[in-house]
Amino acid sequence: MGYYCNKCKRDDLPDDVVEYSKGHFGRILCLDCQPRKRAFGKSERKRILAEPQTPEEQALFQELKKRGLRVQSQKWDGYKHIDLAIPDAKVNIEVDGQQHAFNPKQALADLKRTFYSFKKGWVTLRIPNTLVKNHLQKTSDYVAKFIRESAEELEDDDDLWLW
Numbered sequence: 001m002g003y004y005c006n007k008c009k010r011d012d013l014p015d016d017v018v019e020y021s022k023g024h025f026g027r028i029l030c031l032d033c034q035p036r037k038r039a040f041g042k043s044e045r046k047r048i049l050a051e052p053q054t055p056e057e058q059a060l061f062q063e064l065k066k067r068g069l070r071v072q073s074q075k076w077d078g079y080k081h082i083d084l085a086i087p088d089a090k091v092n093i094e095v096d097g098q099q100h101a102f103n104p105k106q107a108l109a110d111l112k113r114t115f116y117s118f119k120k121g122w123v124t125l126r127i128p129n130t131l132v133k134n135h136l137q138k139t140s141d142y143v144a145k146f147i148r149e150s151a152e153e154l155e156d157d158d159d160l161w162l163w
Contacts, residue, residue: 003097005030006053026074026081027053056129057083057095063140069147079116089150092117092124093143095132123150 002012010030013021021029053074061084064071075085077092084093094110114124125146131139 003028005033007033053083054095054129056132059136060084060093060095060127060132060140060143063136064144067140067144069144077117077120080113086147089147090122091147091150092122094124094126095129096126097129
């Protein structure tokens with residue numbers, strides 16, 4: 001599946017345009033929609049980054065919110081932007097396209113990012129976007145169950161230090 005512009009919805013953007021846009025503007029923009037003379041202001045950048053970036057991220061974000069989870073989108077962890085994060089459970093969720101499975105360079109970069117988060121005490125769930133597209137309800141149910149059990153474990157661990 002190709003990428004699409006978050007502003008005009010043009011699809012099948014070249015990989016180099018996608019990478020440049022993500023690196024410079026924090027979201028995917030086609031060449032026509034990329035700002036020419038100014039960078040985003042701080043408040044505009046925060047607003048843009050707070051929005052889920054792909055249709056699959058948006059769908060999962062909404063379903064997890066419906067299930068009562070406090071989900072954050074495009075959270076900066078000091079190394080990268082996380083697609084979806086649940087800070088209460090220390091869980092990151094990355095909704096991955098096919099390039100994450102079939103491109104060895106991308107897969108290694110993902111592994112390094114997962115390791116960075118792990119060292120900070122966070123678990124990263126990598127969910128293929130086809131799973132979100134084709135089985136949204138079931139995927140959301142399992143993710144919500146995982147999050148709730150992770151949060152309970154964290155609460156139980158806190159009790160260990162009270163003695």
